[in-house]
Amino acid sequence: MKIGLRRRHFLGLMAAGATLPLTTRFAQAATPFAFQASWINDAEFAGYFAAIDKGFYAEEGLDLAYLSGGPDVIPESTLIAGKSDLTLTTPDTTIKAIVEQGAPFKIIGAQYQKNPIGIVSLVSNPIKTPQDLVGKTLAVPPVNVVSVEAMLKISGIDRAAVTIVPYAYDPTPLIKGEIDASLDFTTNVPFTISQQGVEATSFLLYDFGFTIFNDTVVVTDETLAGKRKEIVSFLRASRKGWEENLKDPAAYPPTFAERWFKGTGRSIENEVFFNTAQKPLIEAPGGIFSMSEEAIAANIEALAAVGISATREMFDTTLLEEI
Structure with missing residues (x-):
């Protein structure tokens, strides 16, 4: 599976902005936005790496801070602590936190339609x-x-x-x-x-039978209310990155070898295998990150089997309609 910790990456628009007139640069200042990954840097996040490298977040006006995860990182905790604006989680842990602790979370998308x-x-x-x-x-x-x-x-x-x-x-x-x-x-x-x-x-x-998503995209209610435009921009850029990456699952992992994947101890052949295997689990008729009503209902039913009382209101599909 996935082992270890990685450093944080803070990416901005400095290089691109240097070629623009001063008035344009200041008028188009990027908005800081922090994204907490759920694990170390491997192919699970290849679409986001592609989006960063292709400048898709910059095009959306975001100054993205990508925060690597690991075994010592609890993604939901970074939202509560204000360290990230958006994270990836498993729906069972997120919904348990909503139900049992009153956590102010909302699931707004799903990277994996089928849990890997x-x-x-x-x-x-x-x-x-x-x-x-x-x-x-x-x-x-x-x-x-x-x-x-x-x-x-x-x-x-x-x-x-x-x-x-x-x-x-x-x-x-x-x-x-x-x-x-x-x-x-x-x-x-x-x-x-x-x-x-x-x-x-x-x-x-x-x-x-355990029909749940994985790497569900989660934000707090406060962030959803205050940064809706930025969240939609993140989803739009990320979808483009995933579509680009999955055109040929063997193409991008080698380009990440000395940067995103450096230090993991795994071969690029392993990452290509991973990227290829996850493609059918991510792609969906409604587009990457989509959550159909049927899929949401299947999640609710599967979670109910272990006493986790999910409701439709915990899932917000309206942002996906804007991308």
């Missing part, structure tokens, strides 16, 4: 369905246990029938046969395992 999180196992000991997990040991990151429990419940499987142990985003125990499967990003980990000379197989929780 799934069950990864080895071809030599395949786990192809939730039923195959009965009597097996599954490693799950603590933050994702609720998702696995939801899938098991929806599939009619007793939670006690599966041994769930903590997972630290390292496929080594799976490769060594110490566990039977792990919960991870299916867009990434199978490639990592293959590099060890072992073939992996996987399935999405989404395909077995």
Whole structure:
């Protein structure tokens, strides 16, 4: 999956503005806007990197501060602390915060129409369905246990029938046969395992009833009221960046090797695999970030299976109508 921390990147319009007359530069001063990513710099965020490098945010009048994430970063907390204007989250954690803590969040878009999180196992000991997990040991990151429990419940499987142990985003125990499967990003980990000379197989929780988005785009009610224009500009530029990146998933990762991806310890071949695998999970008939009424209803139903009471009012699709 995704490991480590990265530095912050603050990008502005200085270079572009230097070629403009002084009056134009001051008249068109960019608006600061901070975006908190949900993890380290990998292909999960390739569309945003493309949008930055192509100048799409600058064209929208935004001075974007891109904040890298990592295991020690709680995206929603950066909104509450005022460190970011917008972030990416998982809808289960965000909606739990709204319901249980009264958090002033609004979900305004979804990067992943289908959540890329799934069950990864080895071809030599395949786990192809939730039923195959009965009597097996599954490693799950603590933050994702609720998702696995939801899938098991929806599939009619007793939670006690599966041994769930903590997972630290390292496929080594799976490769060594110490566990039977792990919960991870299916867009990434199978490639990592293959590099060890072992073939992996996987399935999405989404395909077995836990039909939720991932990397939901979230803002606070206050930011939504005060920076609506900037949020729409961010969505418009980001959509352009993702469309550009996904034209050819193999094209952009090599250009990020010494900049955005530097220091991750992963190969560019890995990032190309990731970028290619995520394309069908991101693209949608309504456009990137879209949330159809059917998809929202599916999210609400899936979350209800684990006692998370989502409502339609927690999702705002009106900004997407403006891009």
